Amino acid sequence: MKLAQVQITNFRNISSACLDLSPSLSVIRGQNGSGKSSLIEAIYYLGYGRSFRTSRHESVIRESVGAFSVFAKCNDDTGNLSRVGLQRTRKHEVTCSINGEHSKKLSDLVSMVPVQLFTPQSTDLLVGTPSERRRFIDWGLFHVEHSFREHAKIYLSLLKQRNAILKQGSDLSTAEHSFWSDKLIEAAELIDLSRQRYIQEVFPFFKAIMEQFLPEFSVEIAYYRGWEKQLSFEEALAKKREYDYKVGYTSVGPHKADLKLKVNNFAAQEMLSRGQLRMTVAALQLAQTQLFTAQSQRQSIFLLDDIGAELDNIRREKFLTRLLDTDTQVVVTAIVDEKIDFVENYNDKKMFHVEHGIVKEESN
Numbered sequence: 242m243k244l245a246q247v248q249i250t251n252f253r254n255i256s257s258a259c260l261d262l263s264p265s266l267s268v269i270r271g272q273n274g275s276g277k278s279s280l281i282e283a284i285y286y287l288g289y290g291r292s293f294r295t296s297r298h299e300s301v302i303r304e305s306v307g308a309f310s311v312f313a314k315c316n317d318d319t320g321n322l323s324r325v326g327l328q329r330t331r332k333h334e335v336t337c338s339i340n341g342e343h344s345k346k347l348s349d350l351v352s353m354v355p356v357q358l359f360t361p362q363s364t365d366l367l368v369g370t371p372s373e374r375r376r377f378i379d380w381g382l383f384h385v386e387h388s389f390r391e392h393a394k395i396y397l398s399l400l401k402q403r404n405a406i407l408k409q410g411s412d413l414s415t416a417e418h419s420f421w422s423d424k425l426i427e428a429a430e431l432i433d434l435s436r437q438r439y440i441q442e443v444f445p446f447f448k449a450i451m452e453q454f455l456p457e458f459s460v461e462i463a464y465y466r467g468w469e470k471q472l473s474f475e476e477a478l479a480k481k482r483e484y485d486y487k488v489g490y491t492s493v494g495p496h497k498a499d500l501k502l503k504v505n506n507f508a509a510q511e512m513l514s515r516g517q518l519r520m521t522v523a524a525l526q527l528a529q530t531q532l533f534t535a536q537s538q539r540q541s542i543f544l545l546d547d548i549g550a551e552l553d554n555i556r557r558e559k560f561l562t563r564l565l566d567t568d569t570q571v572v573v574t575a576i577v578d579e580k581i582d583f584v585e586n587y588n589d590k591k592m593f594h595v596e597h598g599i600v601k602e603e604s605n
């Protein structure tokens with residue numbers, strides 16, 4: 242799926258913008274505060290149904306209006322044109338639209354638009370909380386393995402139910418709860434198997450990229466599934482039952498899974514400089530993109546916000562070239578005065594300039 246045209250209305254300082262994007266590289270330039278990140282953020286909404294800067298949807302709606310919308314004409318992977326979009330109001334109503342059909346289900350929309358993002362905050366993937374790393378693994382599974390979405394949905398709803406029971410101090414061993422508990426265990430083990438397999442599959446891609454990006458380091462990834470290695474999930478739940486009653490939630494399970502990245506036998510965040518951490522995150526995301534394309538024969542969209550702040554010249558060129566080699570649609574933003582000579586190397590690019598929320602396409 243690639244975005245041919247994006248129409249953005251009432252999003253932050255953008256009252257109306259229409260971008261005919263390049264299928265390969267689009268570069269958006271502007272001064273600080275002009276609206277570059279807002280354009281990226283609006284596209285991100287199509288892939289996630291939310292912002293990467295705030296959890297308050299109302300703060301992205303342009304001041305003094307009631308709703309924003311983002312619509313896109315897309316070329317899907319079979320060469321057909323489709324139309325997708327969403328609108329959110331200040332009253333928290335969300336409407337998705339897929340080829341003219343309205344739906345309240347965001348998952349229908351976001352499963353069609355695989356988007357990844359690299360920003361100055363992306364090192365959180367390595368230095369942030371485990372939830373960042375679970376999101377990373379689950380993105381790859383969500384877009385490729387349909388059964389994974391189902392298992393994750395079942396698991397999360399049964400986990401919520403179990404946590405409510407623990408909080409109330411009710412009995413978990415009644416026949417009804419045992420039935421749901423069996424379903425919870427089944428979903429947990431399937432999620433874990435998918436995640437284990439995913440890590441094994443993505444690792445060779447990651448290792449090969451790291452050999453080019455940071456050849457001086459050897460890397461390893463260890464996966465923690467969220468409960469003790471030698472126990473089944475059923476045994477782990479039984480072992481923690483008393484503790485879980487005490488704290489009022491389920492303390493083990495796939496919702497506690499994590500990844501540990503080691504570099505020359507040390508935790509990555511202890512060994513690597515900020516720039517090297519960024520490059521490692523770039524390598525992880527690139528590996529994910531390559532695996533996604535290999536497994537699904539589909540294309541994805543990669544948003545790079547503030548490319549100049551992130552990587553030095555040589556590295557960003559390596560990163561961009563490798564992304565474009567996988568036939569990924571890339572959209573980057575850069576501050577207007579910044580030297581971005583490296584984009585000269587790319588054919589098929591489109592350049593945009595944004596000023597006070599008004600976007601204009603520039604000649605190359």
Ligand SMILES: Nc1ncnc2c1ncn2[C@@H]1O[C@H](COP(=O)(O)OP(=O)(O)OP(=O)(O)O)[C@@H](O)[C@H]1O
Nearest residue numbers: 253254273274275276277278279300301302303304
């Ligand atoms: N809800 C809103 N309504 C109107 N304007 C807003 C809203 N939210 C943010 N803005 C303004 O939108 C402008 C664009 O912000 P944005 O983060 O997109 O800028 P940017 O070009 O990425 O800047 P920088 O290079 O500094 O990161 C800012 O001036 C900001 O104050």
